[in-house]
Amino acid sequence: MKRMLMGGFLLIGGILLYVGTAIAAAVYASNMTFWETSDGRFRAALRETGGAWAHGLAIGLAVIGLAILVYESRFFIGIIRRYSDVVKERSAEFDRKYK
Template identity: 40%
Template sequence: MKRIVAGGFFLLSGVLLYLGVHLAAAMYLPHITGWSTPPGKYGTALRETGGYAANLFSILLMIGGSLILLIELYFPHAAATYKKALAERNREYEKKHNLRE
């Protein structure tokens, strides 16, 4: 349960940081007078507001939080199903080969 809360916290923190960086760059867009084509106007605004590192960090937080939530919410059920199927196969094998006394 603690990992689910931590994953949700990371995901929410990443989303909020991304929104903050995006809003800061968007508010700075009208003040840009010149930009080059590869990064574009938004990329230039992001660079001038110092948001590249925060943007990358927010994306990493969102990916990390999503992975933690995915692992904690899906894999325990998959592991339990696998263990149950494995135990059933083991019983069938022991019964077929008379391994139980």
């Protein structure tokens, strides 16, 4: 469960960092009149504001968080199946005893 929580926080943190750098670059790009590279206005704005590394970090955090969630969900499904079998057994035992 701790790993699922960590994966969720990494995913949300990556998404928030990505959105933050994208908004900052978009605001800066709207005021740009000239950029030197052929990458485009948005990429140039990311580079000039220093957000290129943060953008890459955000993508990395989101991918790692998603990978952790997917990996841990396989084990979580097994736990759910095991406990659902226990609940079915107890339900059948209750029905036999009280019906």
